[in-house]
Amino acid sequence: MSFQSIPGQERVKRILQNSLRTDKVSHAYIFTGQHGTGRRQMALAFAQALYCKVRVDDACGECLDCRKVEHGNHPDLHWLKPDGASIKIDQIRELQKQFSYRAGVSGLKMYVLENAETMTVQAANSLLKFLEEPTSRVVAILITENGNALLPTIRSRSQWVPFVPLSRELMVATLLAEGHPAVLVHPAVRLAAGTEAARELVLGNRFAEIRSLVIQLARESLTRLPTSMLTAQQKLAKSELSDQLPLFMDMLILWLKDMVQLCLGYHDELVYADQTDWMNGQALNYDMKHWVRCMELAIELQKRLRFHANPQLVLEKMLMQLKGV
Structure with a gap:
């Protein structure tokens, strides 16, 4: 997945691609914004670009590392989701254990936390220590709908990357081009902050x-x-x-x-x-x-x-x- 394949969020793309071009990638990012604004896709595109062996500021989508990231089997990329209602301390400890091993050829390890605001207090404190004392070259992305719900100490050690709701016109054009009926697209884009969320509504069993x-x-x-x-x-x-x-x-x-x-x-x-x-x-x-x-x-x-x-x-x-x- 390349940056350009993600609709909207041009400011976010500029921030991330500029960090790649100048080799000034932060050790931690907070991707904050409403559901459906493309945070997860952007994290995936950033991961591919970081590991890509062909392009400097984007993913080629063809090299071995790009394909491994896309298929979820890159050994140095760890994707963490809540275990039930929250991200628990045992999950963070297991992550730290994985990161104690040497990274591959790239020398870079990366982890992505979805719904980062659901971390328990113990998990958040454990993550904070991890952010402060990484054992190797590490990039973290914390995906959240409410960045302010994270510990202030985590926020202060991470680069804030806000995702804004997409323009209604862009969402309508994208969804109509995909062949979805206009009678469902128009209400969906008014109830969703991004194309992904609007698409989920349109495809939902009960929406029509x-x-x-x-x-x-x-x-x-x-x-x-x-x-x-x-x-x-x-x-x-x-x-x-x-x-x-x-x-x-x-x-x-x-x-x-x-x-x-x-x-x-x-x-x-x-x-x-x-x-x-x-x-x-x-x-x-x-x-x-x-x-x-x-x-x-x-x-x-x-x-x-x-x-x-x-x-x-x-x-x-x-x-x-x-x-x-």
Whole structure:
């Protein structure tokens, strides 16, 4: 994997490639940013570039070392993930044991910690000692969604590399070029910070089903409220889709934003563009303040769900608000 094969994150690429060109690679990096912004792919590309025997500031993808990194069997690269809910001290100790052996021809050993913020206190303290007193030439990458959750002493000994959300236009173009349906791509890129996360949503088993359910319940609540209550109970609150209720609320909020846009007379960049005809008629049946109030309630109910509010009551309240009851 080369740097250029990763969409976006141009500043990150410049930082890493410049360190390779000038031979000033840091001993530790913190790749911090939201899920799906390309942190893992960038770590893999950086590892390939470090071990590549052909190119100086990127991976050729063809040499033996590049292929070993890509296939996960390079002897000097160690990739560590949480054991259950956390990275434990025994994992760090095993890593230190592996690093006590001599590195290969490159003389460089590298390790990548995914979800580094899940390290236990004991594991973090053990890693800190490892960072302070490496036994050989070592490069570490700590991948995390929240770099501030790491020990201050770890942060101070590492180079901070922030990953920013990708532009929506870039994500849309990439996913459409891959052949994914536009009706799923447009909501996905608004719910995800990067192409990888948006792709996961589009390919998810329930994503298309939840989108259809949002449209169905919105239609029914505005025209046949009792029917919508029954549909919500049968298809969402008390079915195998009940664990998808947070996603349903996310998708409903996107629909409500479209209704506000239609009230204002804007028809461009709608998430539910394929539903514009009936949505436009319903949007204009109400004052714009109605749709804003609905959106505010949806956001509030979404918060309540995190604290285990009753799903059926949440849905009923939302559907009644849509109707204006």
